[in-house]
Amino acid sequence: MTATADRAQAVLDPVYWDYFAGGAGDERTLRANEEAYARRRIVPRVLRGVGERDLRTTLFGTELTLPVLIAPTAFHRLAHPEGEAGTAAAAAGAGTVMVVSSAATQPIEEIAATGAALWFQLYPQPDAAFQEHLIRRAERAGCRALVVTVDSPVFGLRDRDSRHGFTELPAGYACENMRDAAGRVRDIAMDAALSWDHVDRIRAATDLPILLKGVLHPGDAELAAAHGVAGLIVSNHGGRQLDGAIAALDALPAVAAATALPVLVDGGVRRGTDVLVALALGATAVLIGRPVVYALATGGRRGVRELLETVRTELDHVLALAGARRPADLTPDLVA
Ligand SMILES: Cc1cc2nc3c(=O)[nH]c(=O)nc-3n(C[C@H](O)[C@H](O)[C@H](O)COP(=O)(O)O)c2cc1C
Numbered sequence: 001m002t003a004t005a006d007r008a009q010a011v012l013d014p015v016y017w018d019y020f021a022g023g024a025g026d027e028r029t030l031r032a033n034e035e036a037y038a039r040r041r042i043v044p045r046v047l048r049g050v051g052e053r054d055l056r057t058t059l060f061g062t063e064l065t066l067p068v069l070i071a072p073t074a075f076h077r078l079a080h081p082e083g084e085a086g087t088a089a090a091a092a093g094a095g096t097v098m099v100v101s102s103a104a105t106q107p108i109e110e111i112a113a114t115g116a117a118l119w120f121q122l123y124p125q126p127d128a129a130f131q132e133h134l135i136r137r138a139e140r141a142g143c144r145a146l147v148v149t150v151d152s153p154v155f156g157l158r159d160r161d162s163r164h165g166f167t168e169l170p171a172g173y174a175c176e177n178m179r180d181a182a183g184r185v186r187d188i189a190m191d192a193a194l195s196w197d198h199v200d201r202i203r204a205a206t207d208l209p210i211l212l213k214g215v216l217h218p219g220d221a222e223l224a225a226a227h228g229v230a231g232l233i234v235s236n237h238g239g240r241q242l243d244g245a246i247a248a249l250d251a252l253p254a255v256a257a258a259t260a261l262p263v264l265v266d267g268g269v270r271r272g273t274d275v276l277v278a279l280a281l282g283a284t285a286v287l288i289g290r291p292v293v294y295a296l297a298t299g300g301r302r303g304v305r306e307l308l309e310t311v312r313t314e315l316d317h318v319l320a321l322a323g324a325r326r327p328a329d330l331t332p333d334l335v336a
């Protein structure tokens, strides 16, 4: 993964590189996400007659060929001209879900035309009518779930972006899925008044399954279930929001123990071994953020497909070595 990051840095405009790679504050949480995986050791079982592995996982009615999804990340056209549609084509080829960011630089309809299974990521918008308009559009495009990001009541303080003065998209690019009914692109509003009422409002506006992204505290996992949410994504936004927040992997076991909902996790997942560790510690599936952007930057859709196939091969391999046939066989005792 380091090699891909290096190659991405070499091809990307340094301002965009810093936007994609960077985090908030001193980037402690950004580093902690990867370090949390590096700290874990696998305690394999032997002689389990594993045979052929089966990586399939079903999430909200969609069967994935592997328990690895593409996390929502903004501005794919800044990484590669193929943009989000390139990433989606790779997801479709690999048989997994792409979560499309509210800050995608191509229209959701174009991304959906790739045939990929899509979920739409939504920042809760204070304007209820506009929010409903966004939800309807995602539904019409065939998105199968809504991922509501709840870790961003305000935007993270990112020193790298401040240094570059990177505050808006360059001319010729727009958040294409933030258009209102008149076709005007609106800014993504981040709203510190955000509360569980917003979640209730979103739930009342759609029949799609709703996942909350950015939950780290077990108390919030309990509340989410009470508010009719279908799933959770344990995440600190890749260390881009609250610097000093707990590493996603470290938060996972307590959140998973607090709820019967499917729990996904992102932040720092780089290899098949990381996927194994996250699944063993209670995740139903994982999402990958930056490595997808780097793979897109260096190789377009083929680059992203290669990344997903590498993770698949690694996961298949480490399952065999750890004595597990399928993701559901992974249990916390396999991780020290
Ligand atoms: C460049 C970039 C843009 C992101 N954009 C969004 C976004 O629009 N919405 C969102 O919910 N999360 C966004 N995230 C957070 C990711 O969905 C995810 O939580 C994080 O990248 C996972 O960590 P990883 O990059 O270590 O895999 C973004 C992350 C990055 C790196």
Ligand SMILES: CCCCCCC(=O)C(=O)O
Residues within 6 Å of the ligand: 074, 103, 155, 188, 237, 240
């Ligand atoms: C106000 C611009 C919103 C873009 C958000 C993308 C994002 O979540 C990120 O982490 O960057």
